[in-house]
Amino acid sequence: MQNNKFDEQILLKVKDFAKNLGFDLFGITLPQLKKEDYEYLKEFINKKKYANMHWFENYKEIRLHPSKILENCKSVIILGYFYKDQQYEDIIKKSKIKISRYAIGKDYHKILKKKLKKIEEYLKQICKNIQTRITVDSAPVPEKLLAKNAGIGWQGKNTNIIHPEFGSYFFISCIFTDYEIPSNWKQENITDHCKGCMLCIKHCPTGALEPYRLNVEKCISYWTIESKMPVPEEIIRISKGWVFGCDICQEVCPYNRRKIALYKQTNEPDFYLRLEIKKILNQLPEEKDWDNLKNSPLKRVSYYIFKENYKNTLNCEYSHV
Numbered sequence: 001m002q003n004n005k006f007d008e009q010i011l012l013k014v015k016d017f018a019k020n021l022g023f024d025l026f027g028i029t030l031p032q033l034k035k036e037d038y039e040y041l042k043e044f045i046n047k048k049k050y051a052n053m054h055w056f057e058n059y060k061e062i063r064l065h066p067s068k069i070l071e072n073c074k075s076v077i078i079l080g081y082f083y084k085d086q087q088y089e090d091i092i093k094k095s096k097i098k099i100s101r102y103a104i105g106k107d108y109h110k111i112l113k114k115k116l117k118k119i120e121e122y123l124k125q126i127c128k129n130i131q132t133r134i135t136v137d138s139a140p141v142p143e144k145l146l147a148k149n150a151g152i153g154w155q156g157k158n159t160n161i162i163h164p165e166f167g168s169y170f171f172i173s174c175i176f177t178d179y180e181i182p183s184n185w186k187q188e189n190i191t192d193h194c195k196g197c198m199l200c201i202k203h204c205p206t207g208a209l210e211p212y213r214l215n216v217e218k219c220i221s222y223w224t225i226e227s228k229m230p231v232p233e234e235i236i237r238i239s240k241g242w243v244f245g246c247d248i249c250q251e252v253c254p255y256n257r258r259k260i261a262l263y264k265q266t267n268e269p270d271f272y273l274r275l276e277i278k279k280i281l282n283q284l285p286e287e288k289d290w291d292n293l294k295n296s297p298l299k300r301v302s303y304y305i306f307k308e309n310y311k312n313t314l315n316c317e318y319s320h321v
């Protein structure tokens, strides 16, 4: 295809368009990893540190060289969408059963993909012959590492991307494109603010974290979402009620306790606490309720696994504060 010459007005329009769709953060980066990230990720895959997430082996080349996701890929637009619903904050504090904040509404893959498609269409209208590929936790690309390179935030000791004002309760989406954008275009220069803070490491009940590294095999989020087996008793006993995902390393982060991050409401009503989920917090759903629960991140696990984890959590003594 013919190459479109970079025009700042186009990018400003796209940024505005994305903002109107509710995206909070916007950045640009090259579709490649920094050398040290490449090395860490390669080691993670080669040493099979992904536990039961065997899909990590697939499309290894794309994960390590994200430009390969789209022919002639030149740039990536990175977007952040804040998902925290304030209504849930009081509830989660008191609830013995805890479901992580990202999972209480409708499935973010679908909700955000709809928005990304709109941006894609808009981009194609104002910039002819452009090729794009959208992802939101839906393709084998290292979204955190690209988001960090785009200046969306820094990668914290809990390994999440943290923005100094918005904290880390946001999803990351990418638009890969063959449109060449200067990679430092209006980039915020966000450096690592974690400094001497060790709160996430100290508070992780299973000891899954060391600075900037996560031991997947100890992570509550891994066990309750991705392991595809009932959580072992020794983990459940110390999991403080988290039956689907875990937010402990984010809750204790000082950057999630600053004014905006603490009080901001998500722009997307579909991320609000669903009635069905509110009920689940109080009572184990029956299988028919589970079957009827459509378009929810919870459906990543089977009813059998969810039921086992739920029952075992209620049956064990733990302190939920």
Ligand code: B12
Pocket: 037, 038, 039, 040, 041, 042, 044, 053, 100, 101, 102, 136, 137, 138, 139, 140, 141, 142, 143, 144, 145, 155, 158, 159, 160, 161, 162, 168, 169, 170, 171, 172, 173, 211, 212, 213, 214, 216, 219, 221, 222, 225, 226, 244, 245, 246, 247, 249
């Ligand atoms: C696999 C995966 C998981 C796994 C592994 C988590 C992990 N830390 O990687 C599990 C199931 C545990 C998981 C859990 C969660 N996830 Co997840 N997950 C992913 C996924 C699909 C891939 C991430 C990946 O490649 N991990 C591999 C590791 C090796 O990469 P890494 O964390 O980037 O680690 C590197 C750095 O630590 C680096 N490093 C950098 N600097 C330094 C410095 C030093 C000194 C060292 C030693 C290392 C080091 O070395 C590592 C290797 O590259 C992404 C989506 C995507 N396609 O990218 C979502 C994603 C990362 N997850 C997300 C979320 C929301 C979560 C949870 C918060 C959900 C929850 N509430 O339960 C938790 C957070 C747990 C945590 N503390 O990480 C969001 C994060 C958004 C954000 N603001 O950062 C993503 C980006 C999805 C999305 N599109 O929004 N997840």
